[in-house]
Amino acid sequence: MYYLGADIGGTNISVGIVDKDCKIIDKASTPTIQGRDYHGIIGDMVKLCKELAEKNNIALSEINSLGIGLPGLLDKKKGRLVYASNLSFDHINVIDEVKKLIDLPIYIENDANCAAIGEMVCGAAHGNKNVIYITLGTGVGAGIILNGKVFRGAFGGGGEAGHMVIRAEGEMCTCGRKGCWEAYASATALRREGRIAAAKYPNSEIYNLVDGNIKLIDAKTVFDAADLNDKVALEIVDIYTKCVAIGLVNLVNIFEPEAIVIGGGICAQGDRVIKPVTKILSERVYGGVLKTKVCVASLGNDAGIVGAAMLYKNFD
């Protein structure tokens, strides 16, 4: 039996076909093209699924289900995407619409929760039941799994760990408040600090690496400059990892999960982030003993697809 998983993001629609051992047999993607009608987006996703099955000589009868990860807040009972900054799906029942195009059991879930499920079922947190997946990317998202089930809070809107204030009256956040973790721990925040520093220190490697074209600086530029032992970059990375760690310490103090898995663009930095963050966690967690494992997402960008494909197992 095979399992289809889709990850509909603001930029790309990614689809994968997964076997019973959680291995991705094949995958494909196509641009989401934000702003277009839902028919187009859902149609393209189903088209990719069918093409992928055909290409791999897999009949529909051999496919168990299609799971779909969506960015935003879901009303799972109604099959709706209630709130999303990137997609206008709030007026339709996603499950019903997809079923019109492909005859399979359909499951939907928030994308960060899909990634958390993927990492728990067959990634870095395999064997754990209490897992927090944190994506450090454009924003800071969280997928929280407690006792093997997705945690949503009493009204379905919980889990917004990125919008926990870690510095009252601090940096402005996209949510309109000040000092949220996201405003310090996202790749966007690191990019912001890199650009400010490059403008201030034109002798720094951050500036040199982009030949003074400051708009080209992203999070990776800052890490690369730090690797060249650039003092300015080293300090920014130091502050950045401390801010990542503060939020993680808070989450460990509150949840004490078995594993925290770091995903998103920043996870490509691996030990450059994990090592200093784990050191701070070990020093600062309440009670002084860190029992939680902290690691990078082993499925990388595929965690969402794999988790979506596993949704049929029911994590509610």
Added chain:
Amino acid sequence: MYYLGADIGGTNISVGIVDKDCKIIDKASTPTIQGRDYHGIIGDMVKLCKELAEKNNIALSEINSLGIGLPGLLDKKKGRLVYASNLSFDHINVIDEVKKLIDLPIYIENDANCAAIGEMVCGAAHGNKNVIYITLGTGVGAGIILNGKVFRGAFGGGGEAGHMVIRAEGEMCTCGRKGCWEAYASATALRREGRIAAAKYPNSEIYNLVDGNIKLIDAKTVFDAADLNDKVALEIVDIYTKCVAIGLVNLVNIFEPEAIVIGGGICAQGDRVIKPVTKILSERVYGGVLKTKVCVASLGNDAGIVGAAMLYKNFD
């Protein structure tokens, strides 16, 4: 049938006898006297229980159980208090020791969790299953109940919301880190700010209310001075309630519980705290809609006793 509940704190041992409708029939207390041997503390608690039953003409056969709230981290399976700043019970099995003195089923639980249970079963959060009880007192403690069960994290040490950093590099906390919520939202923090302000502004009502004896200033003094329209006190209370609110916003964003119940010494201030805090929450919660009810503990200081008496219902 009747139910005994005990709350062993750092200062007092309180015991109550509760009926089937959760009403306290009678209660009594005696000083804990920190530092003495556990025999003395447990002995006094059981003595109080027996006296209370006798005084109310209740036979042991009419008593269902004795539940005990303890300050600190419990290993419930072993019946031990693993970590507590005020009591040295870590080497004994509390349940076994109590059973030697009174022939009843014995249950133990962390004191903040007892208060949360009390408020959920028959207090301000009656009818809710997802409740966060926050005690604003000497420190900031939390009892978190998810889906009707006490939340402890994967290793039993979760729920330390008081040690969530809300201002990185901020005030020193008793835990050794900087900027914890407890360092801003506890009664101790408010007292600290009141004393600093009184020393700086000898014309303020905070100073006047204690006739310049700054050591007499406590959290209530600051609220009383604010009631007299003292500018200095009003500003301190304003900053204090904002800090209380920041931590609560974080908890709502993460947990989105049905109810947050505020207990501890500060809850005596009622609407003076709840009103500004609820206003900030309504403005700042992620998504802009506050679905969580925020209220003061309706059982007041008895929440711990009542919750302890209800432990036989099993909230694990």
